[in-house]
Amino acid sequence: MVTRILIAFVAVFIVVVVAKNVLADSAPAVGTVAPDFTLSSQEGSQVNLKDYRGKWVVLYFYPKDMTTGCTIEAHNFQRDQAEYAKRGAVVLGVSVDSVDSHKQFCTKEGLNFKLLADTDKKVSGEYGSLMDMGVMKIAARHTFLIDPSGKVARVYTSVDPNKHSAEVLAALDELQKTAAK
Secondary structure, three states: OHHHHHHHHHHHHHHHHHHHHHHHHHOOOOOOEOOOOEEEEOOOOEEEHHHHOOOEEEEEEOOOOOOHHHHHHHHHHHHOHHHHHHOOEEEEEEEOOOHHHHHHHHHHHOOOOEEEEOOOOHHHHHOOOEEEOOOOEEEOOEEEEEOOOOEEEEEEOOOOOOOHHHHHHHHHHHHHHHHHO
8 A cells, every 4th residue: 555655656746746747848938939730629520729810719629528627627628718718718628548538528528619639649749748658648727818919928837737728818818918018
């Protein structure tokens, strides 16, 4: 029993260290143009970041469909969809899961915003949000708030799924207030 707890602790520690190291090397910085991409959504349609110019984009990367933390985070973004719409913002979730996995996740959890399938892991890598777990690679839990001109306005590398949507909404309020001056 103690051995299992120790192994679990070491595994979590490694994930945290790897996630921080990956992002530090390759994430787009605040003020830079967000890397463009085209990915398939759970509906099978192609989504291009440039299609959202003129809107704020909450681009959030998450590890895995139907896991506890990812479900909590998705539910909170879903709960707050009306608030994002009021602020002229859209939420786009990205993981390395397949379109079919995203479709099942959205159906099961009642999600109606777009989840994007980065199955070749290219976009997650371009955003410094790809963790190498040895036997597999998954997206790290990071968020990029992209302004209407397509520039990165905020980067979140330490995300609490329980509080993150509220944190992003507060940042949108602050950024929009500053932009209005």
